[in-house]
Amino acid sequence: MAKQLDGKTAIVTGASSGIGTAIAKELTKEGANVVLAARNGEKLVEIAKEINKKDKILCVPTDVTKQDDVDSLAKRAKKAFGNIDIYVNNADMMGSSRVTEGDVTNWDQMIDINIKGVLYGIHSVLPDMKVRGSGHIVNIASDSGFEVTERLTVYCATKFAVRAISAGLEKELANTGVRTTSISPGMVETPLSSKSPFEEGRKKLAPVDIARAVVYAVAQPDYVNVNEVLIRPI
Template identity: 50%
Template sequence: MTTLSNKTAIVTGASSGIGKAIAKNLADEGANVVLAARRSEKLKELAEEVHSEYGVQTNVIETDVTKREEMENLVQQTVEQFGSIDIFVNNAGVMLLSFLKNDHVDEWEQMVDVNIKGVLFGIHAALPEMLKQETGHIINVSSVAGHEVFPSSTVYSATKYAVRALSMGMEKELSNSGVRVTNVSPGAVDTELTDHITDGEVLDMFKDRKMEPLEAEDIARSVTYAVTQPSYVNVNEVIVRPMHKR
């Protein structure tokens, strides 16, 4: 295993849940972390916590991943401050589950914008720099819903299948470039993700569902595992599901 001292990681969607846990875990391994999301107050709190706990350098860059120029700025500022960008975690995402018949078209559009276009803008912003460096690691956070489709996950799954297709193409196109790619597919994790669902039928369906989700930290460890392997090891796909209770 390699250490992440003197490496720099950008994490999108670092203001809560899985992104926050990934940023902390990478900092614990010695990486300087650049925290991106829209809620900058939450990012500032995390930056202070990470700096005092792990002694690494941090930066907070308020970023909406659906804005191409904001993603370009995120990478530019990071390279100016740290000299390189070693890890880019495309984690920001929304899961606005709904049944197609209920026609939540604005939410479909939001999921396409954040989950697909946001990831593409991340690749657009980070990849040229990594190709120039001839080294780097891009993590794309997909989902178990990027491997299977459930009633009400149809559009969300479509966006997460797209993320997985991007990761698969990157793996093939970039295999001689020094840039590694890991597609991470979490199962259910206890975060704010479901708080934004508005379809009453989906909310009713969830009321009766009993399952013990994973913690965000459980996913963060898999990201740290992938980025701390020797440079010739390309961990392309990680699926992490909760065990069912006996």
């Protein structure tokens, strides 16, 4: 029986844990070839073994803060599977975010990963997508891109930026056949959130909830563009 994404190829950044791992697994279940990208190459290999579809998985250790790394990721994916149909910008960092604390090092890291990493990813695949007149960019933002939390000022700023990039890109790509989707999760049960003292006792989303939203967006007919999805726990 044919699956929704048979013949498609997707790149997922931040694929070594949490939401990224779940996205990679769900895309593979739907028939896609999936390129796993993250800094931890050993962890990527472990996840590839869990997925257990050797001919449909490629692991590429990647630092999204380095444009050369991201460009190389796209080239290796294209060499292995042909055209890249889906690019999921999922790599993310939540660091010290109060402006009053002045943790410039953390700010730089968040900006490099959460904003510049997204732009590098888009840049690496968009020219080919535009030439083909098809493709899908999925940016994982956050509900922190809708409302600023006092303790997360800088992090929220990066996620506002991801939503702005997504909204602007959607306008730039009108009538090109290339689609873009911004997905904004609320608190998700990940290693990061489980250590947060601010979220104790609150029911969180599961990573697979976000992964299913990605599949929903990218599996729509070519004339349907799901621009933005906001997902929060009840």
